[in-house]
Amino acid sequence: MKLNVVALAGGVGGAKLADGLARQLAADQLTIIVNTGDDFEHLVLKICPDLDTVCYMLAGLANPETGWGRQDESWQALANISILGGPDWFSLGDKDLGTHLERTRRLRAGQTLTQVTRAFCESWSIGPTILPMSNDPAPTIVLTNAGELGFQEYFVHQGCRPAVTGFRFEGAPQASAEVVRAFQSADLVVLCPSNPWVSIDPIRNVAGIQDHLDRLPVIAVSPIIGGQAVKGPAAKMYSEMGIEPSVEAVAGHYSPWLDGIVIDKVDVGAAPKLEESGLAVLVTETWMRTKAERDRLALAVLEFREKLNII
Amino acid sequence: MKLNVVALAGGVGGAKLADGLARQLAADQLTIIVNTGDDFEHLVLKICPDLDTVCYMLAGLANPETGWGRQDESWQALANISILGGPDWFSLGDKDLGTHLERTRRLRAGQTLTQVTRAFCESWSIGPTILPMSNDPAPTIVLTNAGELGFQEYFVHQGCRPAVTGFRFEGAPQASAEVVRAFQSADLVVLCPSNPWVSIDPIRNVAGIQDHLDRLPVIAVSPIIGGQAVKGPAAKMYSEMGIEPSVEAVAGHYSPWLDGIVIDKVDVGAAPKLEESGLAVLVTETWMRTKAERDRLALAVLEFREKLNII
Numbered sequence: 001m002k003l004n005v006v007a008l009a010g011g012v013g014g015a016k017l018a019d020g021l022a023r024q025l026a027a028d029q030l031t032i033i034v035n036t037g038d039d040f041e042h043l044v045l046k047i048c049p050d051l052d053t054v055c056y057m058l059a060g061l062a063n064p065e066t067g068w069g070r071q072d073e074s075w076q077a078l079a080n081i082s083i084l085g086g087p088d089w090f091s092l093g094d095k096d097l098g099t100h101l102e103r104t105r106r107l108r109a110g111q112t113l114t115q116v117t118r119a120f121c122e123s124w125s126i127g128p129t130i131l132p133m134s135n136d137p138a139p140t141i142v143l144t145n146a147g148e149l150g151f152q153e154y155f156v157h158q159g160c161r162p163a164v165t166g167f168r169f170e171g172a173p174q175a176s177a178e179v180v181r182a183f184q185s186a187d188l189v190v191l192c193p194s195n196p197w198v199s200i201d202p203i204r205n206v207a208g209i210q211d212h213l214d215r216l217p218v219i220a221v222s223p224i225i226g227g228q229a230v231k232g233p234a235a236k237m238y239s240e241m242g243i244e245p246s247v248e249a250v251a252g253h254y255s256p257w258l259d260g261i262v263i264d265k266v267d268v269g270a271a272p273k274l275e276e277s278g279l280a281v282l283v284t285e286t287w288m289r290t291k292a293e294r295d296r297l298a299l300a301v302l303e304f305r306e307k308l309n310i311i
Numbered sequence: 312m313k314l315n316v317v318a319l320a321g322g323v324g325g326a327k328l329a330d331g332l333a334r335q336l337a338a339d340q341l342t343i344i345v346n347t348g349d350d351f352e353h354l355v356l357k358i359c360p361d362l363d364t365v366c367y368m369l370a371g372l373a374n375p376e377t378g379w380g381r382q383d384e385s386w387q388a389l390a391n392i393s394i395l396g397g398p399d400w401f402s403l404g405d406k407d408l409g410t411h412l413e414r415t416r417r418l419r420a421g422q423t424l425t426q427v428t429r430a431f432c433e434s435w436s437i438g439p440t441i442l443p444m445s446n447d448p449a450p451t452i453v454l455t456n457a458g459e460l461g462f463q464e465y466f467v468h469q470g471c472r473p474a475v476t477g478f479r480f481e482g483a484p485q486a487s488a489e490v491v492r493a494f495q496s497a498d499l500v501v502l503c504p505s506n507p508w509v510s511i512d513p514i515r516n517v518a519g520i521q522d523h524l525d526r527l528p529v530i531a532v533s534p535i536i537g538g539q540a541v542k543g544p545a546a547k548m549y550s551e552m553g554i555e556p557s558v559e560a561v562a563g564h565y566s567p568w569l570d571g572i573v574i575d576k577v578d579v580g581a582a583p584k585l586e587e588s589g590l591a592v593l594v595t596e597t598w599m600r601t602k603a604e605r606d607r608l609a610l611a612v613l614e615f616r617e618k619l620n621i622i
Binding site: 043044045074076077078079080081083084085086087094095096097099101102104105106108119120123124 | 392412415
């Protein structure tokens with residue numbers, strides 16, 4: 001049987017597992033649906049941080065040190081903007097700027113974000129289909145003790161310092177025909193180890209997507225390892241919202257429609273209780289430091305599918 | 312007496328003489344009014360080639376080989392745009408892109424081009440005042456045997472290959488308050504060695520400017536040397552419009568309001584006839600290969616003012 005997989009992803013952690021999945025599956029077996037709640041307008045450009053992170057990663061163009069941005073990047077435009085007194089708090093490398101400029105040009109010319117992303121993936125020889133969660137704007141607003149903040153204002157400009165009290169997803173994003181088709185032919189959904197609050201929840205907020213998640217077998221790879229996030233503010237967010245950051249918290253986040261969860265060996269103690277709650281549990285090494293570790297985890301996730309209770 | 316000079320300039324040749332003038336005069340004695348007929352929208356950016364050439368030159372940031380663009384420039388954004396199938400016919404370096412991004416951002420935020428240019432000049436520690444000829448759009452259209460072409464389409468994309476039959480200046484540009492004040496306090500106008508058709512004529516087309524040129528002492532430095540333009544299509548344009556490219560053609564272009572003309576030694580034979588027509592004539596070396604030659608020519612132009620018949 002040919003397995004069709006839809007992976008939901010945010011930034012770096014999600015991109016790494018998606019990259020591993022891309023090497024385990026044929027190109028037409030994998031669709032990666034990417035969070036666009038982080039997208040924003042900056043310096044007259046439309047910037048899609050998570051889409052770019054996933055595309056650069058799968059194209060082999062990502063900066064291996066940071067996980068985001070381009071390898072062998074230069075920063076000449078930003079240095080000039082800085083001298084001219086312009087906004088320089090968002091790191092825009094020169095290569096990366098080419099992506100934003102050409103994307104913004106195409107969007108203004110009437111292409112959808114889905115069309116632009118497909119064209120870029122072709123230019124970069126990316127096999128799997130990468131789809132923005134929606135063509136409609138759906139900005140994530142972070143509710144904090146410093147007021148309501150746009151995601152990049154919270155995440156980059158304020159360095160995740162304000163304490164989070166909640167989230168709001170603006171807009172009423174519709175699923176594109178491509179997203180609907182991907183779910184319709186899917187046999188499995190993988191929630192990549194991305195932030196549940198600001199990477200996965202915005203995708204779930206797109207009209208109709210939760211119905212597919214309710215219907216399909218879903219495996220989540222926990223972005224929380226030993227009470228910490230590998231990267232980003234997920235653990236800090238859980239704590240600030242009064243929830244202990246843990247694999248149980250992640251499972252609870254996706255309850256009752258989650259079917260299986262992949263947790264790290266350091267969290268093995270949580271497995272019995274998770275299983276008691278009716279989840280299939282895979283305990284394995286989930287920290288992806290190398291390409292080989294991405295591949296190994298991706299393969300383990302795909303094999304784990306056969307152990308889901310629903311099959 | 313404190314001499315106040317207004318210099319009209321287009322691209323590289325104009326920028327070089329303006330740079331020379333900037334070192335002969337105090338900052339408050341010199342205003343450079345720059346052609347914006349070449350400005351265009353490209354890749355969602357507002358690009359002002361002549362303004363940037365003059366600013367980069369006076370800031371000491373210009374590429375010394377080309378005269379336009381930035382020194383120590385890189386081209387990473389453009390290489391990416393090219394891979395993505397975007398328009399890559401207009402050379403946009405990475406440093407240069409910072410200028411266009413920050414300018415476009417400020418214009419969208421409601422600043423005038425004059426305000427943006429003043430802020431940039433402050434950031435780059437440029438002493439003299441550099442003013443766009445107008446805050447209003449006034450695109451130069453080149454009429455050719457290949458149809459009507461936007462200036463950059465003609466100049467860069469089609470490499471000046473189509474034969475020119477005429478020009479049209481779109482819009483109804485008004486002079487800014489800053490341009491009016493500069494002319495009101497001017498004692499001398501210098502027409503830099505820029506293309507008469509597409510650098511100086513667009514400035515003359517701004518409402519009210521020709522009146523100031525009629526009223527004030529005006530010296531032109533011929534951009535034609537020995538029947539050739541040092542750079543650009545000026546000579547080709549004269550030929551295609553049925554006029555032999557020569558210093559006499561330049562003098563005729565600016566007749567009857569021109570008071571003095573500076574011509575190169577190779578054109579000394581034209582001096583008697585020009586003088587007969589009532590013009591003061593300075594014969595000197597006008598080719599500016601080095602900074603010292605810019606300074607020498609600028610000083611000669613300023614000293615030549617005392618020989619104008621009108622004084």
